[in-house]
Each structure stands twice: as C-alpha cells, then as structure tokens.
Amino acid sequence: MIALSCLVASGCREKQTDSPSIATASVAPVMRGDLSSTLTVAGEFQPYQEVELHAKVSGYVRRINVDIGDRVRSGQVIATLEVPELNAQVAGSEAEVRHSQSEISRAQSGVALVEANHAALHAAYTRLAEAARMRPGLVAEQELDDARAKDQDAEAKVSVAKAALEAAQEQLGISKADHQRLTAMQDYSVVTAPFAGVVTMRYADVGSLIQAGTASNTQSMPVVKLAQSDLLRLRMPVPEENVPFIKIGGDVRIKLQATGKVISGKIVRFTRELTTSTRTMLAEVDVPNPDLSLSTGMTAETTIVLQERKNVLTVPSNAVLEGDGQAYVLALDTGNKVAKLPVRLGIQGSDRVEIIQGLAEHQQVIVSGQSNYQPGQVVQPKLATIGMSKQGGDQ
Incomplete structure (x- = not known):
C-alpha cells in the first residue's frame, strides 16, 4: 500500500515536470525620439580653383620667381619672358x-x-x-x-x-x-597669378622656350600650375536613389581618413546631373583650409543627412520584418501574448526605424528570433539592450 502510494506520488511529480515552460522573448519598447536617415560615401578634396598658367606670347623665360609649394598672392609676378x-x-x-x-x-x-x-x-x-x-x-x-x-x-x-x-x-x-x-x-610677357594660391607644379625653367597659348589646337607648354588651396571643395558622389534628398544647406559630417579628425559642413552646391557611367551625382562642401593642413587628393568619410524627423515613434531596425510585400512586427499585448501587427514605415536610421502607423508608444516588440514565436503564443518578455542607448537613429 505504501509502495503504491509512493508510485502514485512519483508519477504526479513526473507529470508536473513534463509540463511545458513559457518561452522567453527579447523585447524593446516603442519609443519617441529624433531620427535621421543618412548616407555615408567617400569624398575627395579638390582645389577651389585650379589653372595652368600659359604665356600669351612666345618667348624665352628670362626669370621665374616661384617653385612648387610656394604660396602666391593675387597679381604676383610668376615669370618674365624675353621677347626681343x-x-x-x-x-x-x-x-x-x-x-x-x-x-x-x-x-x-x-x-x-x-x-x-x-x-x-x-x-x-x-x-x-x-x-x-x-x-x-x-x-x-x-x-x-x-x-x-x-x-x-x-x-x-x-x-x-x-x-x-x-x-x-x-x-x-x-x-x-x-x-x-x-x-x-x-x-603678357609678364605672367602673373590670377588668384591667391599654391604652386602645385612648375613646368619651365630659365631659358625655356614658351609658345604662345592663344589657340586651343596649340600644344603650348604651361609655365606653372596654380591651385587655390586655402579653401577646398569636398566632392561626394551621391547614388541616384538618394538624389531627391540632397539640398543646399544639408548637414554633412566629415571624418578625415588621414587624421581621424571630424569636422562639420554643409552642402553648398551639386551638379543636378547624373553621371551615366556611375549613376551618381556630385555634391560639394566648401572646407576652409587657411593653414593648408589639408592637401588636395585627400579622402574623407562623409555622412550626409538625407532626412530628419523630430519626436517620432521608433523601433529597433531588427524588430521589423517583411512578408508578402508588407512590413510587420511581432508585438506583445497586455497579457504578453504575441500578435503580428502590420506597420507603415517612415525613414530608416542607422539602428532604428520610424513607425508612422500600426504601433503605440511603450508597446513592446520582439527584436530577435521572431521565427521562434507564433501569433497567440504567451511569452516571458526580457528587455533587450539593443537600441536603448539612443532615442533615434543617427545623432
């Protein structure tokens, strides 16, 4: 009798042990914050102005006053020709x-x-x-x-x-x-600088014969190449799909590849024309360079702010799924039951997405392993750390 009671009790314990446990789900709340979508491309520094100085008359170089790397002022005499x-x-x-x-x-x-x-x-x-x-x-x-x-x-x-x-x-x-x-x-036998800049190349020496550069079909030798380097153009190729968001005054974050220094700038001009071979449009930022610490040809990682939203609903990017051409999330109701909710998306930040329609603030959404959960399933929510340190996208 005692043995039977023990057997019954043992069976009860085994039945209780075999009961299914509630699955744990990593969740994050729907939060309000500022969000921006950005584009990161490589940019290259170019002189603000650059010209090869030619002589308009033919003659021999009697004197040349500059060499590569020299800074010159506007109107300064570069070279003097002898034309008997x-x-x-x-x-x-x-x-x-x-x-x-x-x-x-x-x-x-x-x-x-x-x-x-x-x-x-x-x-x-x-x-x-x-x-x-x-x-x-x-x-x-x-x-x-x-x-x-x-x-x-x-x-x-x-x-x-x-x-x-x-x-x-x-x-x-x-x-x-x-x-x-x-x-x-x-x-014209005296060659002068048309603007202040730096001599980046010298082609002639004293005694060189310089042909008059008066016709486009004349292969005349220039005297020097002059570049305005105290103000540089940072040129950035913008892909076709992002062109509609480029505007004058748009913010740009510039990280110099050579030094790692980060500076801020604004778009001052763009070509309004796509290059057919690359399907990109050039946009430019003017970067002051009074101490000539930047050299033309240097590259930078540029982050262009395409769109900005203030005080909008956002969720972590990995909370959003796609199915049958519709974006959706797995959200929890007040009883921690999983629900599949279609959502309408706005702009995409680096790690968060704007939710225009479909969710309310403070709702909890599953952010990982969504294939492990089914609508109607009750789960144990566990707050994830992803996306919690930022209130929205790229700041």
Whole structure:
C-alpha cells in the first residue's frame, strides 16, 4: 500500500515536470525620439580653383620667381619672358605714332596756309566784284573772271588740306591702336597669378622656350600650375536613389581618413546631373583650409543627412520584418501574448526605424528570433539592450 502510494506520488511529480515552460522573448519598447536617415560615401578634396598658367606670347623665360609649394598672392609676378622681336615692334609702333603726330602738325600748317591764301584771294575778288557793280565797265570782265577762279581754286585747296588733316588724324588713331595692341602683348610677357594660391607644379625653367597659348589646337607648354588651396571643395558622389534628398544647406559630417579628425559642413552646391557611367551625382562642401593642413587628393568619410524627423515613434531596425510585400512586427499585448501587427514605415536610421502607423508608444516588440514565436503564443518578455542607448537613429 505504501509502495503504491509512493508510485502514485512519483508519477504526479513526473507529470508536473513534463509540463511545458513559457518561452522567453527579447523585447524593446516603442519609443519617441529624433531620427535621421543618412548616407555615408567617400569624398575627395579638390582645389577651389585650379589653372595652368600659359604665356600669351612666345618667348624665352628670362626669370621665374616661384617653385612648387610656394604660396602666391593675387597679381604676383610668376615669370618674365624675353621677347626681343615684340620689343622691336613696340618701338616701331611708338615711332609710327610720333610720325603720325608730325603729319598732323604738317597738315594743320597746310590748312592754315591755304586758308590764309583763300582769304586774300576771296577779298581781292570781292573788291573787284564790288567795283564792277558800282562802276560798270571799270573792271575788265576777264580780270573779274580770273579773280573769281582764283578764289574758287583757293577754296577747293582749303577743302583738300582739311581732308588731308582728317586723314592724318585717322592715321594717328590707327597708329595709337596698333601701339596699344603691341604694348598689351608686351605686358603678357609678364605672367602673373590670377588668384591667391599654391604652386602645385612648375613646368619651365630659365631659358625655356614658351609658345604662345592663344589657340586651343596649340600644344603650348604651361609655365606653372596654380591651385587655390586655402579653401577646398569636398566632392561626394551621391547614388541616384538618394538624389531627391540632397539640398543646399544639408548637414554633412566629415571624418578625415588621414587624421581621424571630424569636422562639420554643409552642402553648398551639386551638379543636378547624373553621371551615366556611375549613376551618381556630385555634391560639394566648401572646407576652409587657411593653414593648408589639408592637401588636395585627400579622402574623407562623409555622412550626409538625407532626412530628419523630430519626436517620432521608433523601433529597433531588427524588430521589423517583411512578408508578402508588407512590413510587420511581432508585438506583445497586455497579457504578453504575441500578435503580428502590420506597420507603415517612415525613414530608416542607422539602428532604428520610424513607425508612422500600426504601433503605440511603450508597446513592446520582439527584436530577435521572431521565427521562434507564433501569433497567440504567451511569452516571458526580457528587455533587450539593443537600441536603448539612443532615442533615434543617427545623432
């Protein structure tokens, strides 16, 4: 009897031991916070301006004042060319100007002379004509005709002299224009910096023959390459799907690959055109570099803020699943029973997702091993640490 009782008791204990235990589920609460979606791409520093300086006239380098790495100011003389034939042409044009001025003086004297002669002949004719009118027959008709002809001839000579003076004045204008052109060309024998920057390459030395860089089909050798490096352009390729979110003034986080230093910037321009080979669009950030600590060609890891949301509902990214084209989560009700809830998503942060519709604040969602749970199943929630240190995405 005692043995039977023990057997019954043992069977009861075994039955109690075989009863299923409640599964544990890692959960996280639906929380409000600020969220941002970002894009991380590699950027490269480029000069704000860069140009290869050519000479506009052909000549030999007489003096070059800079070398690679030198900082120059705007208007500083970079190199001076020796152009003997151009100097001779300038001297010739100066002589031509002086000759034209002499011709004008001579023509002016000629005008004064013929005008004086015309005045005398015109006065003589006038007196004879008046005497013939007052006393007919006093002056012979032949004498009056000769006086009239001389007066008209003198008047014509005045017109010719004035025309010659105008021609001399026009020639002076031509001579001055030619002299101005040659003087301007002579000024081009001095190569100056168009902006403040750094000499990044030197192509010529003293004595080098430099061809005039006046035509696109002339393979002329530049003197130096000049780059504005106190302000750099950071260029970033933006994939096609992210282009609609790029805007002027957008925030960018810049991590320098060489030093690890992190700086902040804003998008100041973008091309508004996709490169067909890469399907990307270039965006630029201007980065001040007054001490030239950054060099062109350096790279940086850039994080572009595409979208931002304030005080929105968020869940950890791994809480969201996809099925039949619909996003959903496994959430717990007040009795810790699992429910499959469809949700409408907003922006995606680095580790959290915006929930536009489908959940309420403080609801608990399962964040791992969702395939182990079925809707209607009762679970033991265990608060996960994932996503708890941040209130939302990339901050």
